[in-house]
Amino acid sequence: MTLSFRPEILWSDALLFLLLAALAVFAWQVGRHEHLREPWRRVGRSRMGMGAAVLLAAYALVGILDSLHFRPALPAEPGQPVHYAAEVHSVLDTLVGPLRTQVEETYSAPLALHLYAKETMELPDGRQVRDFPRLKFGGAHLAGVEARAGDIAGHIGMGLLAGGVASALALGLALVFVGLGAGPQGPSGSPGHLGITGAWSALSRSSSLAGLRAGLIVLCLLLLLAAAVIQLAPHYHILGTDKVGQDVFYLSLKSVRTGLLIGTLTTLIMLPLALFLGVAAGYYGGRADDAIQYLYTTLNSIPGVLLIASAVLVAQVYIETHPELFDTAAARSDLRLVFLCLILGMTSWTGLARLLRGETLKLREMDYIQAARAFGISHLRILGRHILPNVAHLVLIAVVIDFSGLVLAEAVLSYVGVGVDPVTASWGNMINGARLELAREPIVWWQLAAAFVFMFALVLPANLFADSVREAFDPRAGGQA
């Protein structure tokens, strides 16, 4: 029995799964400890936080689907060993099927039927004309431009209908959830027996469910939008095509993974460094402190962009001179992505480390640490049981806040040309590509706009979410943390 595909785990996939596992462990820990759960409950009650969380979850879903990679089997003679394609696909590629394969000649505007450039065409009667040719795929089923508006409206209508059904389903689930009292503390305090009307009035009014309400609203809007897009996208290039005719919507979706990876993997690399060095400097003091402070002061005084640029160039040269190390193109560009995360991580740990050093310095003198020392408890245990849990909220806040900064940093670096591999789909690369066409008349605006909208829709909720996390974990914002 042979599979029709072979799973392929790229470096970045492996790291991403590691991160997800770490998150799962963290969530489990939070669930077990009341004092850890409480601030998250506060996040759950915040309208801003939950609305943003739904959007972020949608992005995360796209990113994870795009990280399940495989190589399809090539058709093989019976009896022959199966060969697999050199091209690596992801589950997302399969799901969006036609978007990837429907490649036009060159630019076309969103929802257009014709190319954006004139070509010389031969008419059936043999005459040659220069005109905008019809697209091969976009709206190919239509007879002419006149039919387009009605067709689009029809698809959107169908989509909204499907989205409406899905939203109603989500709403129903939420009602059951609230009705069973499983929601974040039903208003009556007693679980169960709310009944459907009770659940409805609780969901629509109770202030403790404001977060859930906001999340639901965002979810419903998102479902409507997604359903409409799903209806429309197979028949049109809803965000147009780029220079080589690739669907911009597809590229934007693929860029989600890149953005998320940069935002999260960098953290994965930066975190151990910052935690270890920051806490060690604060706790042990003396020579260790001097050395670590010297290290980050030095690092901080080198301009970050220069450091990143030179490191990326070194990596690029290495990759190019060792082609035998990579059996697919995807593996090669993936390594560069991982390397970019690595170098970003190496340069961005200093801020958090400094913060942790200060906090540890303060904690070290706390009476409960002195009491623990009076019990003769070892330094490692003190670090693990007393210091780490008490700086965890700082780490969390820093990580969430850094995320959006890193996503933007990728865009800037790719634009300058020291970011991810030019063949990797990323918002930075999209902007870089669009830059060249901005001078064109009429202007090719959709590539830039798509990258901008997608990035904005990630960074804004990330910032809002970071805000509500910080508020929830801020000890001054009511209730002992």
Add this chain to the structure above:
Amino acid sequence: MAMNGGLSVRGLRVAIHHEGGDRAMRPVDGVDFEVAPGECVVLLGESGCGKSLTALALMRLLPDGLELAGGQARLGDTDLFALPEQDMRRVRGGRLAMIFQEPMLSLNPVLTVGQQIGEALEAHRHPTAEQAAAETSRLLQAVGLEDRHGTSYPFQLSGGQRQRALIATMLAGEPELLIADEPTTALDVTVQAQILRLLKQLRSERGMGLLLITHDLDVARDMADRVVVMYAGQVVEVASREALYARPFHPYTRKLFSVLPSAHQRHERLEHIPGSVPPLGTVFTGCRFAERCALAWERCHAEAPDSQTLDDGHVARCHLVSAPRPENAAGAGYPPETGRKTAEAEQVAAELLEVTDLAVHFPIRKGLLRRTVGQVKAVDGVSLSLKRGETLALVGESGCGKTTLAKAVLRLIEPTSGSVRLEGTTLDRLDGNALRVARASMQIVFQDPFASLNPRMRVGEILEEGLRSLRPELHRGHRADVVAGLLEKVGLGRDAALRYPHAFSGGQRQRIAIARALAVEPRLLICDEPTSALDVSVQAQILSLLQDLQAGQGLGYLFITHNLPVVGYLAHRVAVMYRGRIVEEGVAQDLMGRPLHPYTNLLLDSAPGRGLPEVAAAPAGRPEAGVGCSFAARCPMAVAECAQAAPDTSTLAGGRRVACHRVVPE
């Protein structure tokens, strides 16, 4: 009843913004009082009863989330709550001024004291430059600072000097009323006495009203013309000082007096106020104090009492004013516990702790290379001894090295020299496992119950931590039993083990901290100001607990405190510390009754509740490096000899030890 000048407050209410809005949370709930010009009114109450919020409401400076929910306040003929904010800004710091507990937070750290006084003058009196300079220097003098302090930045001043500087800026607007919110709580007794004297003197010189907020009954006795006692957001009693201290009427006030420890009550059990202050948001049907009142009867639970005036001018909010307590009412009435003797621990002759010539010097490092340029001699040759079952009190001003000494005994700080013997074992060179074993015999309870428990651990885990480390032979089930037993011993239920520290009040946390220390069955317990962060009613509970534990287990206590009544009540012997040295040591009653060292004298005279006698002593200055007695700069008895050689410690009759040239063994 508007007065000429003076403040009159009627029905003041402060509410907390609350999302649901279903439960009204009113930390201040209908407060009435007056302050006549030139009068000092003390607002007295335990933490959380709404004293500070009352003051902030008057200033219209309530923090976010709180709002004025009713009432009226008139200063002279101005209705404070009706003024537009712009006019209020002129009143604030002008006719109505306020000083806070922590002067560092109220002074701007980047402006000199003179500049800040000048700013205040500018805002309220628009003087010319010469006038301003003259007035600034006059104000500095008025608060006992010198002109040169005008050019100092706040961080260059000591705590007491900062408080003086703050008072000077507040006087700049020539206030009719000065509100002082715990102005001396962060200060040493000696400095506290100076500041209180200053306030008293300014009040009579300038004829301004003074509203002093404090939790300290002794401070109130020294300062007040009238006392307003608050409980759970309401005024429960108003009386002139004489009337209040002679015959407190309200059951709460009476309880407050009875829980104060003092030397007279030695060997007697302190009274308790059962329960604790009702949490915010409690819905009251009857008297707010009913749950804790020993005299409460049915009516108290059903009907809220009004403020009523007694014949002697007392105003009290209690049903007892109008009606005597029914004969047949249930409940024990007074006094359930007073007069009961405490059990005394047997003092075995065996020495528990012997400290010989212990010194801790902290290096002062400067510059890039962190070279050592000098030393802070935080502890400078201290010798002490303690028997089993004995309490040795260690008293002295802040920064004299008490905590450092304690930590050095525990080897939390490595001593520079000297030796510590615990039950005959010398600890100096122990390390690793041997030190761990020794640590089981000595433990510490810290001052701040909010900093001494890890907020991320359950109480059970906190208590088990020491057991795991120092008694690893216990298996899990047994450990849980030990923890439950400990919790019961300190008066908490065994279910406390499952909760986190933030679920407990300050007093309960201190009990947990004590239980943690007891877990490893120490023989020596060092208590570093264990009750100074607690309310008096809670302090009484903790002191009783400590006494019971001592009687039961023969614990030896090294009890660090600055509260002299507690020393008189609890300690067997007292050691007085000044700048890293023990200047006097002796049996508690003897030493407190007949102090020999000038510094001990100063400390005792500065203690509140003695009417603030004028003490002849220079204010505490910076440490001067040099030979001679370290107290010489402040000592009223200093002679030429004192500046030349440090006095030796001489032992007098009765085991008293004193280090002073003027005290010679007869």
